Amino acid sequence: MFQLDKLIRDNIKTLKAYSSARDEFSGEASVFLDANENSLGSPLKKWYNRYPDPHQQAVKKALSLIKGIAPEHIFLGNGSDECIDLLYRCFCEPGKDNAIICPPTYGMYEVSANINNIALKRAPLLPDFQLNLAHLETLIDENTKLIWLCSPNNPTGNSLNRADIEMVLNHFDGIVVIDEAYINFAKQNSFIQDLVDYPNLVVLQTFSKAWGLAGLRLGMAFASKEILAVMDKVKPPYNINQVTQELALKAMEELGQVKDMIRILVDMREALVGVFESMPTVEKVYPSDANFILVKIAEARKIYEFLLTKGIVVRDRSSVQLCEDCLRITIGTEQENTDLVDAMQDWYASQTIPE
Numbered sequence: 001m002f003q004l005d006k007l008i009r010d011n012i013k014t015l016k017a018y019s020s021a022r023d024e025f026s027g028e029a030s031v032f033l034d035a036n037e038n039s040l041g042s043p044l045k046k047w048y049n050r051y052p053d054p055h056q057q058a059v060k061k062a063l064s065l066i067k068g069i070a071p072e073h074i075f076l077g078n079g080s081d082e083c084i085d086l087l088y089r090c091f092c093e094p095g096k097d098n099a100i101i102c103p104p105t106y107g108m109y110e111v112s113a114n115i116n117n118i119a120l121k122r123a124p125l126l127p128d129f130q131l132n133l134a135h136l137e138t139l140i141d142e143n144t145k146l147i148w149l150c151s152p153n154n155p156t157g158n159s160l161n162r163a164d165i166e167m168v169l170n171h172f173d174g175i176v177v178i179d180e181a182y183i184n185f186a187k188q189n190s191f192i193q194d195l196v197d198y199p200n201l202v203v204l205q206t207f208s209k210a211w212g213l214a215g216l217r218l219g220m221a222f223a224s225k226e227i228l229a230v231m232d233k234v235k236p237p238y239n240i241n242q243v244t245q246e247l248a249l250k251a252m253e254e255l256g257q258v259k260d261m262i263r264i265l266v267d268m269r270e271a272l273v274g275v276f277e278s279m280p281t282v283e284k285v286y287p288s289d290a291n292f293i294l295v296k297i298a299e300a301r302k303i304y305e306f307l308l309t310k311g312i313v314v315r316d317r318s319s320v321q322l323c324e325d326c327l328r329i330t331i332g333t334e335q336e337n338t339d340l341v342d343a344m345q346d347w348y349a350s351q352t353i354p355e
């Protein structure tokens with residue numbers, strides 16, 4: 001049975017969270033002499049001399065309308081990378097607890113585990129990049145606190161089967177994190193609406209992909225109030241800066257534009273899949289539910305280097321297990337995609353031996 005109390009690290013259970021000036025006073029006032037800010041202003045805009053709302057209430061309220069979930073179920077991080085790190089720090093005892101990843105997958109689950117001295121177990125995906133449930137099950141022990149599932153997965157691009165994810169959610173007593181960084185490009189529905197059924201579920205999303213705001217650093221975690229209360233206690237008080245909060249609010253007024261971009265990117269993805277599938281040395285273009293494609297192609301490393309000479313950077317994943325000879329290619333603008341395809345034609349031309 002899932003018991004959150006058993007998962008929280010002892011030192012976090014007893015931790016008394018920092019109480020910021022903005023926590024201790026919340027009401028109407030006109031003279032703020034409580035936070036050692038610069039009362040004169042700043043070289044920029046006067047507004048920025050003040051600390052931001054530590055609870056990001058306005059952003060959460062706007063987001064709750066878009067996501068169809070109450071603000072109490074939303075946590076905001078400095079990128080979802082901060083949420084990943086916080087989940088380890090809240091629930092995994094360094095040197096004792098462990099977490100499970102399903103490689104090939106997003107690299108920060110491993111880096112964050114290493115930073116926090118958390119042992120990592122691996123249940124590699126099957127050749128079709130779906131979960132190996134039988135293997136996963138054998139890895140779980142009494143110290144397993146987190147299972148990381150990335151859907152759609154980076155770098156493979158596919159969504160994990162919903163029934164498999166549900167199986168993990170139903171049978172694991174620790175926390176299951178579903179990283180949905182690329183969900184807006186997928187045919188599958190988000191698991192956000194399933195939070196009511198699963199007290200052990202944390203869903204991660206981000207403003208870095210479909211929203212086009214990677215530079216702002218704004219990630220989201222959706223979970224039960226109880227899980228988020230632990231994360232709130234551990235996060236730095238002002239982890240989302242004022243500029244990010246303001247710009248995120250502005251961006252959320254333009255939801256239509258974001259939906260248009262998603263549609264265009266998905267269309268261009270499908271077109272690019274077709275073009276790559278017709279290339280002579282392409283072994284496979286993996287089906288993608290994300291804003292990138294994974295292409296298995298002969299001499300991937302050489303092509304990567306050739307593209308660099310043309311000023312085009314793709315991600316060489318050929319040294320990653322199960323991604324041998326694979327390049328991960330982000331969908332660009334129409335012009336960038338054309339430039340990429342032209343460069344690939346130049347590559348093939350350079351390979352023909354003159355008679």
Ligand SMILES: Cc1ncc(COP(=O)(O)O)c(C=O)c1O
Pocket residue numbers: 078079080081082106150153154179181182205206207208214217218219
């Ligand atoms: C699966 C996945 N999760 C999380 C992130 C990081 O997102 P953020 O920019 O919100 O830290 C990435 C970035 O590439 C990603 O691929």
